[in-house]
Amino acid sequence: xKRVVFLVDMNAFYISCETTRRPELAGxxxxxxxxxxxxxxxxxxxNYEARKYGVKTTMTVGEAQKRxxxxxxxxxxxxxxxxxxxxxxxxxxxxxxxxxxxxxxEAWLDMTGCEILSGQPRAAAERIMxxxxxxxxxxxxxxxxxNKFLAKMAAEMKKPMGITELWVHDVPEKLWxxxxxxxxxxxxxxxxxxxxxxxxxxxxxxxxxxxxxxEKLGKFAFEIHQKANGIDNDPVTxxxxxxxxxxxxxxxxxxxxxxxxxxxxxxxxLSEEIAMSARRHNKKGRTVQITxxxxxxxxxxxxxxxxxxxxARDIMxxxxxxxxxxWNRFRPVRLLGISISxxxxxxxxxxxxxxxxxxxxxxxxxxxxxxTLDQLRLxxxxxxxxxxxxxxxxxx
Amino acid sequence: MKIIVLKQNLMEAINVVQKAVMTKATLPILxxxxxxxxxxxxxxxxxxxxxxxxxxxxxxxxxxxxxIEARMFGEIIRKLPDAPVYIEVLEGFKVRIECLNSYxxxxxxxxxxxxxxxxxxxxxxxxxxxAVLKELIRQTIxxxxxxxxxxxxxGVLMEAVQGELKMAALDGFRMAVCSSVxxxxxxxxxxxxxxxxxxxxxxxxxSEDAVTISMAGSLVSFDLKNCRIVSKVLEGEFMNYSxxxxxxFETVINVNTRExxxxxxxxxxxxxxxxxxxxxxxxxxDKMVISSTTEKGLSKExxxxxxxxxxxxxxxxxxxxxxxxxxxxxxxxxISFTSPVGPxxxxxxxxxxxxxxxxxxxxxx
Numbered sequence: 187x188k189r190v191v192f193l194v195d196m197n198a199f200y201i202s203c204e205t206t207r208r209p210e211l212a213g214x215x216x217x218x219x220x221x222x223x224x225x226x227x228x229x230x231x232x233n234y235e236a237r238k239y240g241v242k243t244t245m246t247v248g249e250a251q252k253r254x255x256x257x258x259x260x261x262x263x264x265x266x267x268x269x270x271x272x273x274x275x276x277x278x279x280x281x282x283x284x285x286x287x288x289x290x291x292e293a294w295l296d297m298t299g300c301e302i303l304s305g306q307p308r309a310a311a312e313r314i315m316x317x318x319x320x321x322x323x324x325x326x327x328x329x330x331x332x333n334k335f336l337a338k339m340a341a342e343m344k345k346p347m348g349i350t351e352l353w354v355h356d357v358p359e360k361l362w363x364x365x366x367x368x369x370x371x372x373x374x375x376x377x378x379x380x381x382x383x384x385x386x387x388x389x390x391x392x393x394x395x396x397x398x399x400x401e402k403l404g405k406f407a408f409e410i411h412q413k414a415n416g417i418d419n420d421p422v423t424x425x426x427x428x429x430x431x432x433x434x435x436x437x438x439x440x441x442x443x444x445x446x447x448x449x450x451x452x453x454x455x456l457s458e459e460i461a462m463s464a465r466r467h468n469k470k471g472r473t474v475q476i477t478x479x480x481x482x483x484x485x486x487x488x489x490x491x492x493x494x495x496x497x498a499r500d501i502m503x504x505x506x507x508x509x510x511x512x513w514n515r516f517r518p519v520r521l522l523g524i525s526i527s528x529x530x531x532x533x534x535x536x537x538x539x540x541x542x543x544x545x546x547x548x549x550x551x552x553x554x555x556x557x558t559l560d561q562l563r564l565x566x567x568x569x570x571x572x573x574x575x576x577x578x579x580x581x582x
Numbered sequence: 583m584k585i586i587v588l589k590q591n592l593m594e595a596i597n598v599v600q601k602a603v604m605t606k607a608t609l610p611i612l613x614x615x616x617x618x619x620x621x622x623x624x625x626x627x628x629x630x631x632x633x634x635x636x637x638x639x640x641x642x643x644x645x646x647x648x649x650i651e652a653r654m655f656g657e658i659i660r661k662l663p664d665a666p667v668y669i670e671v672l673e674g675f676k677v678r679i680e681c682l683n684s685y686x687x688x689x690x691x692x693x694x695x696x697x698x699x700x701x702x703x704x705x706x707x708x709x710x711x712x713a714v715l716k717e718l719i720r721q722t723i724x725x726x727x728x729x730x731x732x733x734x735x736x737g738v739l740m741e742a743v744q745g746e747l748k749m750a751a752l753d754g755f756r757m758a759v760c761s762s763v764x765x766x767x768x769x770x771x772x773x774x775x776x777x778x779x780x781x782x783x784x785x786x787x788x789s790e791d792a793v794t795i796s797m798a799g800s801l802v803s804f805d806l807k808n809c810r811i812v813s814k815v816l817e818g819e820f821m822n823y824s825x826x827x828x829x830x831f832e833t834v835i836n837v838n839t840r841e842x843x844x845x846x847x848x849x850x851x852x853x854x855x856x857x858x859x860x861x862x863x864x865x866x867x868d869k870m871v872i873s874s875t876t877e878k879g880l881s882k883e884x885x886x887x888x889x890x891x892x893x894x895x896x897x898x899x900x901x902x903x904x905x906x907x908x909x910x911x912x913x914x915x916x917i918s919f920t921s922p923v924g925p926x927x928x929x930x931x932x933x934x935x936x937x938x939x940x941x942x943x944x945x946x947x
Contacts, residue, residue, distance in 0.1 A: 486606075493729040493754070503731050514608055530858070535944040536899060537923055539754045539826060 190307050190330070191422060192295040193337035194278060194314065196271075197325040197346035199291035200231035203270045204260050206323045215239060216258040219247050230262055234346060265463070272466070273322055281314060286334075286422045294334050296422035311349045335418035336361075338370045357416035362389025371410065379403060388414050430467060433460045434475070436523025442481045444518050450506055452522045455576055457502035460526055462560050465553075469529045470494035474504035477523035478513055485521075488512045494530060497552055501526055583619045583646030583671040587638065589662050589681065595625045595636040596656050598809065601781045602627035602634040603652040614649035615656075616696045617669070626699065627652065632778045633699025633812040644670075647693030650677055658686055699812045704796030704803075706768045708742060712793045712806065714762050716786040718749045719779055721760040721936055724905040726776035727753035737773035737816040739823070740795075740802075742766075750823050751776070752939075756902045757823060760936040772802050773820050778813040785809050827939060828925055831918040833865055833891035836931065839915050843907040845872050845883035850900040852878045860897035860943040865889060865919070874900070896922045897945040906938040 196202070200218040205211045215236035220227040229250050232241040239254035250257055271290045278285055281304055284296035297310060304310035311328040318326050329340030330351045339361060340352035352360055367377045369388055379402050385391050391399075392414035400407035412418065435456045443449055453476070464471060475489035488508045492500055505524045513519070562571050596615065604612045607629075616626040623640040626633065648671045658679060659667065668680040675690040719738070727735035732754075739750040748761040774782075782804050786793060794805040803812040846861065849872045853859040864871040865887070872883040896919060912930045919926040922945070928938040 488606075490730040491728045492731045500731055507730060535946075536755055537941040537944060539752065539757070539925075539941060 187298060189332045190297040190300070191332060191334055191337045192297050192307075192311060192314070193288075193329040193334070193341040194274075194293050194295060194318075195327045195329070195341045195345075196274060196291035196318075197327055198231050198233050198237075199271075199324075200262065200267055201233045201260070202231075202324050203267050204263075205233070206270070207266075208260070211258060211260070214258060215241070215254050215256060216260065217241060217250065218262050219250070219259045220262060227259075232257075265459075268463075270322070270324070274318065274324065277317060277321060278314070281310065284422050284424055286424060294337060294422045308349060308351065315347065315349065333416075333418035334420050334422060335370060335413045336416055339368075342368070342370075354416045357392075358389070361414075361416065362387060362392060364388050366391055369410070369414070371413065376403065376406075376410075430469065430529070432475075432525050432527030433463045433467070433469065433471070434523060434525025434527075435459050436477055436521055438479075438521045439519065442518035442520050444515065446510065446513070446515070449509055449513065449519065449522060450502075451576060453505040453509060453524055454498075454502050454573060456522070456524045457505055458498045458572065458576075460524065461496055461498035461501055461556065462563070464496040464526060465557060465560060470496050471526035471529050473526065473528035474501055474508070475525050475527065476505050476508045476512075477521070477525075478509070478519055479521035479523075480514075481518040481520050483520075486512065491528070494528075495526075495549075497549065497556060499552070583617070583648055583669070584644035585619045585623055585640045585642050585669050586666050587623060587640040587669070589659065589664050589667050591638050591640075592667055593659050595623075595638050596652075596659055598636050598781075598785055599625045599627035599634045600652055600656055601784075602629050602632045602811075604629045605653070610651070611649055611691050611696060613651055613653070614691055614696070615652045616647065616649050616693060616698075618647040618693065619645050626696070628697060628699050630697075631775065631814045632781065634781065635699065635810040637808045646671055647696075648675055648677055649691040649693055649696050650688065654688065658688075699810075700801060702798040702801065704798050706770065707794055707796040708747070708764060708766050708768050709792045709794045710747065710762070710764055711790045712786045713788045713790065715747075715793050715795075715804075716783060716788060718747065718760055718762055719783045719786070721909045722749045722751040722758040723776060723779055723783060724909065725751040725753055725756050725758035725938075726779075727751075728776075729753075734773060734816055734818040734820055736777075737775050737820070738779045739771070739773050739820045741771045742768045743771075750820070752821065752823060752826075755899070755941050756906070757826065757939040758906065758936070759823060759938075762935065770797060771820075772797065773816040773818070774802060774813050775816055778811070782811050782813070785811065826925065827927065827937065828918075828920045831891060831920055833889060833894045833919040835865060835870065835890070835917050835919075836888040836914055837870065837885060837917060839907060839910050839912060841885050842870075842915075843904065845885055846900050846903050846907065849874045849881050849883055850904070852876050852881050853900065858899060860945065861900045861903075862945060863894075863896050863898065865894045865896070867893065891919075894919055894922060895945070896926070897943040898940060899943055902940045906940065910936070 201216055204218060217232035217236050218230045220230060227247040229241060229243055229245045231243060236254055236257055241250045241254055267290060275287055275293060278293060278295060282295050282297050282300055286294040288294060304313060307330045311330055315326055315328060318324050325346045327341050327345045327348045329337040331337040331340055331353055336352045340350040343350045364387060366372055366380050366385060366388055385394060396408055396411040399411055472491055472494045473489055474492055475487055477485060477487045479485045490504050490508055492504050559571055599615055603615060607613045618624045619642045622637050625636045662681040662684060665682050670678045671690060672678055675692055677688050677690040679686040722738055726738060735753055741748045742764060745764060746761050747764045750759040785806060791807060796803050800815050801812055802815055803810060849861045853874055853876055859874060859876045861872055861874045867889050870885045870887045874881055906928055914931050916929050916931050917926055922942060925939050925941050930936060
């Protein structure tokens with residue numbers, strides 16, 4: 187059976203997410219930018235109104251403001267985008283169970299055999315796009331083909347809100363005239379190497395003898411030669427290979443601190459956040475690492491191992507231990523961070539001595555409790571419920 | 583200080599004491615190895631949780647002491663040719679190291695400021711052959727926990743009671759207990775950090791030479807002929823491990839140790855490293871079938887057993903079994919199962935010097 191692969195690429199994702207909760211940004215030039223207060227910040231995502239003025243991703247804020255003085259800049263809120271991304275993926279999973287998330291705003295869908303459910307590929311893509319627009323108020327482009335590479339190339343061809351089909355038989359006509367630089371996976375360096383071989387279009391790349399190519403490009407040559415011919419057998423694999431390796435948060439303190447109790451509160455607050463994120467991604471980690479940046483910017487990281495967990499209490503307990511052991515208390519601290527990593531896939535439902543002998547705390551119960559807190563926070567806001575130690579005293 | 587010492591001897595000494603040297607210390611001197619030339623040459627590494635002294639023969643031409651940054655010192659000595667090494671402390675704690683055609687001058691630190699591992703009057707001492715202690719550690723250390731939030735379980739319990747030296751370790755999923763007869767009539771109970779125990783294990787030899795254990799306050803030391811290891815003990819109460827050992831069993835089998843070990847090894851070949859899969863054990867009246875099914879494929883092993891109980895199907899993490907089987911020298915063992923979700927214990931048939939307890943994995947039907 188011919189495979190059907192979609193690439194769904196969210197358009198101007200960060201700024202579009204912001205627009206969903208700040209409708210006043212719609213229709214005017216706006217961008218998400220790292221620390222807009224500093225002129226050194228960069229543009230992370232610009233909306234299409236701003237792009238008309240030539241504002242691009244990674245451009246400095248100063249440069250963007252020069253090109254478009256009335257641009258509205260919004261500071262990034264990554265956990266919000268993560269949540270939106272999760273909603274997008276959830277919506278997509280209603281169309282096919284085989285989804286490979288490539289990044290926060292992109293995913294491949296294996297739609298092979300889904301015609302009965304969703305209709306012909308183009309019709310299915312139209313439904314997905316409308317669904318994302320109506321339910322989440324976000325834009326996307328969709329590339330349709332029979333493999334991941336061509337689907338990706340197709341999605342790039344028409345943005346925003348474009349649906350493009352690029353089947354193998356379309357390759358000579360639609361793909362070959364393109365510059366090799368437009369090819370997914372080819373950067374400036376490879377493009378330069380190819381230019382030295384007088385290869386400038388994807389068509390020229392497709393027709394060259396791969397043996398000649400491999401002299402310059404090594405193992406990579408075979409792969410790009412295949413792709414230039416529209417061949418890519420890589421399956422759509424649920425869970426992207428570059429899956430999350432760690433979850434961490436850090437914070438620069440309003441003023442440098444020297445007090446252990448205060449530092450513990452910061453660690454506590456950050457631990458709550460990463461535990462919440464770990465639970466949302468169904469991850470349990472076994473390595474806890476803390477980062478301490480002293481006022482002179484010297485930074486140390488220290489880590490320890492614990493039993494796999496997604497509970498704030500376990501994470502903060504390990505964090506406290508690391509903090510007490512490693513913080514040179516003569517030195518004021520300007521930044522504290524904590525992360526959890528070492529996620530493992532566990533197909534074993536291992537019986538433990540603790541449940542057998544009924545000692546220690548009941549982790550199953552505690553996870554239920556923390557998950558309930560998560561739901562309350564998602565509904566009413568992060569600061570609405572927290573540990574008593576974190577309640578800020580009313581100055582009056 | 584001026585000494586001449588054989589490269590191999592010095593290298594061995596560095597390798598042993600380096601384990602007690604901090605790699606990220608707040609004070610530079612703590613990242614160094616202390617060297618003292620008296621009648622013999624003594625190297626010391628000390629990180630407070632663990633201190634190691636190692637004495638070696640050398641031609642001492644001038645007595646004295648110095649501290650040298652451990653990592654660089656180790657690297658230099660490692661890369662020198664196999665020949666006598668001259669070490670001399672020059673003015674301002676500069677250290678000259680010479681060997682055949684190689685010459686180094688590196689910065690050292692004042693030996694007098696080095697924090698020595700404490701010397702104390704011990705409350706009691708216990709001597710036993712190194713081989714015996716080595717075996718006891720080997721048979722328990724693999725079960726030590728690594729959860730720093732449950733500190734006490736990262737240690738090995740060492741308990742002398744009624745003419746017996748007992749050791750125990752557990753990580754929540756399995757447990758190892760073993761014992762040996764001792765001559766002295768001493769009573770004590772300490773928990774020694776697992777990673778310090780690992781270093782003690784490394785220096786112990788399979789010989790009848792004695793190792794002397796002595797203790798005072800929160801410290802315990804192990805004295806060998808040319809080496810002394812001082813370890814902090816872990817504070818807190820060790821679990822009452824004997825209460826976890828079940829008394830009634832549903833199924834009791836006798837099996838050949840090596841056959842089971844080899845079958846488990848093969849069965850775990852298709853369980854990948856990063857994803858943990860269980861092995862499934864089917865016990866009938868005369869045989870044991872070990873099978874595993876993973877995304878990579880399946881395997882099946884059959885072993886003859888004597889079963890004096892009922893049939894049972896039960897799953898395990900094969901690593902837990904292998905860790906225990908590897909340290910058993912007995913030809914045959916007894917394995918007693920309680921239920922598919924309860925502990926099983928591995929015990930010897932001829933004596934009662936060890937007991938390994940392993941908890942199963944819930945099998946999805």
